[in-house]
Amino acid sequence: MVFANLSYKTQRRIIIIAFSLIPVVLLFTFAYLPVFNMFKYSFTNWNGYSKSFDYVGFENYQTIFTNPKYFSVFKVSLYYFGATFVQMGLALYFATILSFNIRFKNFFKGVLFFPYLLNGVAIGFIFLVFFRPDGTLDTLLQVIGLGHLSQGWLLNPNIINISLAGASLWRYMGFNFIIFLGAISSIGKDIYEAADIDGANRWHQFRHIILPSIKRILQLNLILAISGAISAFDIPYIMTGGSNGSNTFVIQTVDVAFKYSKLGLASAMAVVLLIIVILVTLLQRVLIKGDD
Amino acid sequence: MYRLKYAAGSTFKYITLILGAFAALIPIIVVFFSSLKTNAEYGATSPLDPPQNWMNFSNYTKAFVDGKMLLGFGNTLFILAISIIGATLIGSMIAYVLSRFKFRGSKLLMGAFLLATLIPSVTTQVATFRIIDTLDLVNTRFAPIILYLGTDIIAVYIFLQFLDTISESLDESAMLDGASYITIFFKIVLPLLAPAIVTVIIVKGVNIYNDFYTPFLYMPGENLQVISTALFKFKGPYGSQWEVICAAIMITIIPILVAFIALQKYIYNGFAQGSVK
Numbered sequence: 001m002v003f004a005n006l007s008y009k010t011q012r013r014i015i016i017i018a019f020s021l022i023p024v025v026l027l028f029t030f031a032y033l034p035v036f037n038m039f040k041y042s043f044t045n046w047n048g049y050s051k052s053f054d055y056v057g058f059e060n061y062q063t064i065f066t067n068p069k070y071f072s073v074f075k076v077s078l079y080y081f082g083a084t085f086v087q088m089g090l091a092l093y094f095a096t097i098l099s100f101n102i103r104f105k106n107f108f109k110g111v112l113f114f115p116y117l118l119n120g121v122a123i124g125f126i127f128l129v130f131f132r133p134d135g136t137l138d139t140l141l142q143v144i145g146l147g148h149l150s151q152g153w154l155l156n157p158n159i160i161n162i163s164l165a166g167a168s169l170w171r172y173m174g175f176n177f178i179i180f181l182g183a184i185s186s187i188g189k190d191i192y193e194a195a196d197i198d199g200a201n202r203w204h205q206f207r208h209i210i211l212p213s214i215k216r217i218l219q220l221n222l223i224l225a226i227s228g229a230i231s232a233f234d235i236p237y238i239m240t241g242g243s244n245g246s247n248t249f250v251i252q253t254v255d256v257a258f259k260y261s262k263l264g265l266a267s268a269m270a271v272v273l274l275i276i277v278i279l280v281t282l283l284q285r286v287l288i289k290g291d292d
Numbered sequence: 293m294y295r296l297k298y299a300a301g302s303t304f305k306y307i308t309l310i311l312g313a314f315a316a317l318i319p320i321i322v323v324f325f326s327s328l329k330t331n332a333e334y335g336a337t338s339p340l341d342p343p344q345n346w347m348n349f350s351n352y353t354k355a356f357v358d359g360k361m362l363l364g365f366g367n368t369l370f371i372l373a374i375s376i377i378g379a380t381l382i383g384s385m386i387a388y389v390l391s392r393f394k395f396r397g398s399k400l401l402m403g404a405f406l407l408a409t410l411i412p413s414v415t416t417q418v419a420t421f422r423i424i425d426t427l428d429l430v431n432t433r434f435a436p437i438i439l440y441l442g443t444d445i446i447a448v449y450i451f452l453q454f455l456d457t458i459s460e461s462l463d464e465s466a467m468l469d470g471a472s473y474i475t476i477f478f479k480i481v482l483p484l485l486a487p488a489i490v491t492v493i494i495v496k497g498v499n500i501y502n503d504f505y506t507p508f509l510y511m512p513g514e515n516l517q518v519i520s521t522a523l524f525k526f527k528g529p530y531g532s533q534w535e536v537i538c539a540a541i542m543i544t545i546i547p548i549l550v551a552f553i554a555l556q557k558y559i560y561n562g563f564a565q566g567s568v569k
Contacts, residue, residue, distance in 0.1 A: 004471075008467065016389050019385040019388060022382055023383075023405075024401070026382070027442065031408040034416040034419035034420040097305050097309065110552070111313045111317060113560075114316065117559075119501065119519065122541045125323075136322045139340050140340070174316075175563065178560055231412055233505065257417075267418050274415040274416070277410075277415065281410050
């Protein structure tokens with residue numbers, strides 16, 4: 001082979017260029033160029049297809065922050081944000097008890113994790129069946145004698161976001177659970193044994209052994225879930241299309257861009273979202289660093 | 293006294309586990325029951341009632357044929373295979389260069405790849421769409437493929453982490469034997485990366501199989517539906533035949549269930565490793 005006859009120095013140079021070229025081109029075209037363009041479009045009134053457009057300064061940003069129609073949808077994120085904490089709590093609880101000796105451990109582990117593997121459309125449809133009038137939830141409530149609590153789960157604007165955030169919790173809990181379980185399982189057995197000898201009960205073990213050793217992964221998952229909550233899209237889009245007050249910021253951005261052809265405004269919205277997500281992520285890095 | 297408390301605690305544990313498992317399963321079980329019911333039966337019975345005839349697969353046939361699910365599976369498989377092979381090759385090559393060679397700009401390049409993980413792709417679609425459009429890729433199967441290759445940096449990340457644990461002395465001893473860098477990469481590094489490749493296949497595989505947003509936005513064409521968009525199309529026209537939609541849901545779940553049962557161990561490990569960013 002000719003290549004092998006070249007000096008290592010020449011080989012090195014060729015391999016660095018040959019192996020980096022495609023990945024770097026892909027990275028810049030599809031990760032960085034869109035961000036750059038998005039900033040540019042956000043200062044224009046482009047509709048997304050015509051040949052010409054005008055620069056309008058900060059007008060689009062002004063619209064987002066002054067027209068309540070655009071910014072108020074961020075309130076909807078709060079429901080997903082709230083559900084995140086319940087999701088983390090449940091995941092942590094199940095991960096903890098399943099890390100001890102339990103019968104049918106693998107069964108419970110599999111069942112709790114499985115929903116995460118389903119596709120968003122299937123989950124959206126499953127919960128349309130679950131929440132529909134006289135559907136699964138209403139029937140279950142009747143069975144346990146709480147039939148009077150029945151609601152238009154997806155019709156009542158005061159309830160709809162709780163229902164959707166619930167479906168989202170059902171979808172993602174298993175992911176956090178399996179990550180936590182992995183982290184807890186990597187704690188050495190001898191630490192528990194020492195704790196047993198010292199007379200520590202399960203709560204003490206959780207509080208002083210498990211919690212400190214998975215603190216970082218807990219924080220990381222929390223921040224990931226928060227940026228997920230801010231950019232919620234699949235579940236509400238598939239189930240309600242954003243109707244009855246379930247519109248999220250991303251649904252709105254997609255509609256503004258592709259349905260109403262206001263690409264400039266949509267870009268400004270996306271820039272706002274991107275800045276928020278990056279701030280949250282940076283905050284996480286700072287918090288985690290501060291602990292070391 | 294202690295024993296009593298212990299028993300109570302243990303009972304509580306099992307009760308919560310059973311409740312958790314029930315909550316995870318019941319929405320799916322109801323859909324499964326409904327998928328085997330006739331239209332009249334679906335309307336007349338409670339969602340929790342099992343179907344009268346467990347062998348009534350007519351909804352499945354209908355969903356599979358009318359929904360062109362085979363086409364969806366074919367497209368999904370095509371996109372999945374090319375994206376995963378591509379991500380594995382591209383990801384391992386760039387990770388090899390970044391972890392083994394120090395050159396001018398290598399730190400900067402590493403930073404560029406890591407920084408990209410901060411950009412949530414859902415926020416940049418507005419501008420990405422224009423680029424894909426300029427490249428004339430809208431409504432082709434290469435739109436999602438190229439996006440899965442270019443924007444999801446997780447594979448690079450997993451390989452970088454794993455390469456840190458492989459000692460460079462192996463590369464060096466091969467060089468003493470006169471092996472070229474190409475030989476070292478394909479004969480030594482790539483085989484050693486096998487566990488990381490399994491992780492990449494699983495994490496990316498699940499993401500791609502489940503992705504709705506990308507194919508929905510970039511491939512609205514009739515013949516280009518993937519599993520998730522094929523399922524989504526049932527929503528309008530079958531609004532009065534939810535038992536057929538339920539069968540369609542089950543058709544998309546079954547392959548995942550089979551894969552999950554067969555590959556449980558790898559899947560758990562894959563997610564545990566792939567998530568430690």
